Amino acid sequence: MEFFLDIITIILLFTVFAFFHSFLASLKFKTFIKEKLGNLIAFYRLVYNLFSLFTFSLVLYYMPRLHHIVYEIPSPFDLFVYVLQIISLFFLIWSLKFVDLKEFIGLSQIIRYFQKKFNETFDEKYILRVDGPYKISRHPIYLFTILFLILRPYMTLSYLIFITLVIIYFYIGSYFEEKKLEQIFGQEYIKYKSQVSRIFPIKWIVKAL
DSSP, X not given: OHHHHHHHHHHHHHHHHHHHHHHXXXXXXXXXXXHHHGGGGGGHHHHHHHHHHHHHHHHHHXXXXXXXXXXXXXXXXXXXXXXXXXXHHHHHHHHHTTSOHHHHHTHHHHHHHHTTOOOOSXXXXXXXXXXXXXXXXXXXXXXXXXXXXXXXXXXXXXXXXXHHHHHHHHHHXXXXXXXXXXXXXXXXXXXXXXXXXXXXXXXXXXXXX
């Protein structure tokens, strides 16, 4: 009984985090904040990221640990998996280079606010990226994060459940994220969606073949 309660606890903790993380990132909520705070929304992105980091840390801290081994790849074959994981990490870093990290964190918005140059509708500048890794996947950071997390020579049950929830959340979250981008970029983004796969690069692989 305790075993199943632990599984349910992991799912509930992650689901609560995912709900608030997505809700607070929605255009509807940001519009509400903009109406109440005006240009003080420049501070929203940083506060949102800090809150997300704090709540995610709580999830990891309170998440039950199920140490049942699902699989374990023996040596020396585990080295091959580690190599693939390192490669996926390099691709993840490559993808991050196409993101304005200061804007993503929320620092650029605060700088513009104090320079009296902040005039965004929401909490950040939205840029439609279609180059580099965005030719492979509409969400390359999600893609290479998933690969980095999956490529492990051993897997415990709690980690498997966690990874599964992360992948589900990426797919659900990316759906709502793209609805937001459609509102912002319109037909330009809809056309981009028709050419590039959402996360896993199926269309890119088909074209390559």
